[in-house]
Amino acid sequence: MFESVDLSLVNWSRAQFALTAMYHWIFVPLTLGLGFIIAFMETIYVKTGNPEWKRITKFWMKLFGINFAIGVATGIILEFEFGTNWSNYSWFVGDIFGAPLAIEGIMAFFMESTFVAVMFFGWGKVSKKFHLMSTWLTAIGANLSAVWILVANAWMQDPRGMKFNPDTARNEMVNFWEVFLSPSAVTKFLHTSTSGFVLASVFVVGVSAWFILKRREILFAKRSMVVAATFGAVASVMLIASGDSSAREMAHTQPMKFAAMEALYEGKTNAPLVAIGLIGDPQDDPMDSTAHEDFRLKIEIPNMLSYMAFLKVDAFVPGIKDLILGNKERGIMSYKEKIVRGYEAQQTLVAYKKAKKEKSADEAVLRAKFDDPQWIDNYFKYFGYGSYYDPDPLQLEKNAFTMIPPISLTFYAFHIMVILGGHFFMLFLAILWLLFKNKLENNRIVLWTAVWTIPLVYIASEAGWIVAEVGRQPWVIQDLMTTSKAVSQIDTSSVMLTFFLFAFTFTALLIAEIKILTKQIKIGPKKEGRKQ
Amino acid sequence: MIKFSWEFHAAIENYKRMKRIVEFYVEGFTNLPDWARSVWFIILLKLLIMFVIFKLFFFQNKLKKEFSNDEDRANYVIEQITIP
Structure with a gap:
């Protein structure tokens, strides 16, 4: 078994980054969504003056505080990794990645640290309205600080608004708005933040269901559920809509990821969407032109994939082999052609550096190419593909x-995410319906389902990131830089050591969070006037 | 004299405002419930591990450490990304 494990530097570096990002993402989405849920609860308290709503708000605020505190700064590790493990990448992206991260850090520090303090220390010390405003600003601040890291991630998936400087080997931002408001950035932010809203709603609904099952705090639990299930149902609709936009955007900017999500080898018109599927035996690795679709089982929705990608039921959706081998009839350039063009761009850069060093007459001509929009569009656009060049066409x-x-992995992660997303929406509707009919208390199946949906929502949330990050391989920056070129040439053993150090640290943090959270949930909301 | 008195008054007001803010935080931290004390312990331990152990011993910026100027860093990165 171990013979098949590739222990290379790039794989350990990827594993290390994936570990830290996935652990970080365990803490973040609950903060994003629970902030708004407690803001809604406190708004009801301020509007009605009913102290029961203050008690409800304070309980969920306590759980918010625990999660926020355990999760805070876990993302800093990712920034350490950029400089050490991904130094070529960090240099190449220049300030495009650095600027949004710096804004995120400043915003997170000033907005969240100020208003979180008022939220927790301010009860009875500041006016009700000022306290409420602080709660809202904490929720908004948490989501706004997420904007910047998601803009940076979206740029990696769909690089635009920049120009490569061959003198510094860095990309420089030429249009901030093109980076900030790119369709990929907008859909990524909407999809990611609404997924956090759904996760937090499931968390509140699940914990409340546990209280009802234990026949404790039933009114408290039902009121919490009304807010969370309503918020969750609305967020689910937004999540589906933003997911749909995201898939359409991906079909244009990352067609290989789109094809991998559906395990689509051969392009099709009237392409069906695989609703449920079981992939057959693994294909040869690496694949070749004989690779083909192989499902043991699949249930399809006719025409849906074509419609999802291009809003036309008869649209052609390129498959993996169309993209690798090209499809002249459909105007799809082959990867082979892109590799040759990318190699040409890379060699131009090498020639320019040489000419500059030797002060040769070619220097100005070569430099001008990096400012020529036509050359950029025909060659530099495929820069990263050049890493796969080989003079032998068969090897190429x-x-x-x-x-x-x-x-x-991409196919299953995508389908798990979508199927579970549908389950969450149905759960919110069922909870609201049963609350409306006053039949929830005795429906133990729905209540236990709500409790067991808590781990499922975390699986769905992580699956979403697996689709986004595994599906875009081999790119760290789409078409411009591969993961293997982004990695720092450092000792593999040091990456392995830090991988296990992180695994230990983050696991300890997660255990601490779960223990403190479950202890506080078991204690439950306290009567007003007692120290919380 | 009038200007001096106005500035003095403003300074006193600022001092009072700052004092209230500091007292707000001090009171908040001194009255922390048990769960919050545990959480603050975890935060401080985590920051210590991240910034003192991880950052100092394991996560130095490779390009800054190995090259003294940006030109050398750029040349190194170009070499790395243009090898097929």
């Missing part, structure tokens, strides 16, 4: 087939 085609992302 073999190299092109190594550029396919892991299909099974």
Whole structure:
């Protein structure tokens, strides 16, 4: 078994980054959504003056505080990794990545640290309205600080608004708004933040269901559920809509990821969407032109994939092989052609550096190419593909087939996310319906389902990031830089050591969070006037 | 004299405002419930591990450490990203 594990530097670096990002993402979405849920609860308290709503708000605020505190600064590790493990990448992206992260850090520090303090220390010391405003600003601040890291991530998936400077080997931002408001950035922010809203809603609904099952704090639990299930149902609609936009955007900017999500090998018109599928035996690795679709089982929705990608039921959706081998009839350039063009761009950069060093007459001509929009569009756009170049055409085609992302993982992560997303929406509707009919208390199946949906929502949330990050391999910056070129040439053993150090630290943090949270949930909301 | 008195008054007001803010935080931290004390202990321990152990011993910026100027860093990165 261990013979098949690739212990290379790039894989350990990827594993390390994936570990830290996934652990970080355990804490973040609950903060994003629970902030708004407690803001709604406190608004009801301020509007009605009913002290029971203050008690409800304070209980969920306590759980928010625990999660916020355990999760805070776990993302800093990712920034450490950029400089140490991904130094080529960090240099290449220049300030495009640095600026949003700096804004995020400043906003998170000033907005959240100020208003979180008022939220927790301010009860009875500041006016009700000022306290409420602080709660709202904490929720808004948490989501706004998420904007910047998501803008940076969206730029990696769909780089735009920048220009490459061959003198510094860095990309420089030329249009902030093109970076900030790119369709990928907008859909990524909406989809990610609404997924946090759904996760937090499931958390509140699940914990409240546990109280009802234990026949404790039933009114408190029902009131919490009304707020959370309503918020969750509305957020689910937004989540589905933003997911739909995200998929359409992806079909244009990252067609390989889109094809991998559906395990679509051959392009099709009237392409169906695989609703449920079980992929057959793994194909040869690396694949070749004989690779083909292989499902043991699948249930399809006719025409849906074509409609999802291009809003036309008869639209052609390119498959993995169309993208690798090209499809002249459909105007799809092959990866082989892109590799040759990317290699040309890379060699131009090498020639320019040489000419500059030797002060040759070619220097100005070569430099001008990096300012020529036509050359950029025809060659530099494919810069990263050049890493797969080989003078032998057969080897070049073999190299092109190594550029396919892991299909099974991308396919299953996407389908798990979508199926569970549907389950959450139905759960919110069922809870609201049963609350309306006053039949929830005795429906133990729905109540236990709500409790057991808590781990499922975390699985769905992580699956979403697996689709986004595994599906875009081999790119760290789409079409411009591969993961293997982004990694720092450092000792593999040091990456392994830090991987296990992180695994230990983050696992300890997660255990601490779960223990403190479960202890406080078991204690339950306290009567007003007692120290919380 | 009038200007001096106005500035003095403003300074006193600022001092009072700052004092209230500091008292707000001090009172908040001194009255922390048990769960919050545990959480603050975890935060401080976590920050210590991250910034003192991880950052100092394991996460130095590779390019800053190995090259003295940006030109050398750029040349190194170009070499790295243009090898097929």
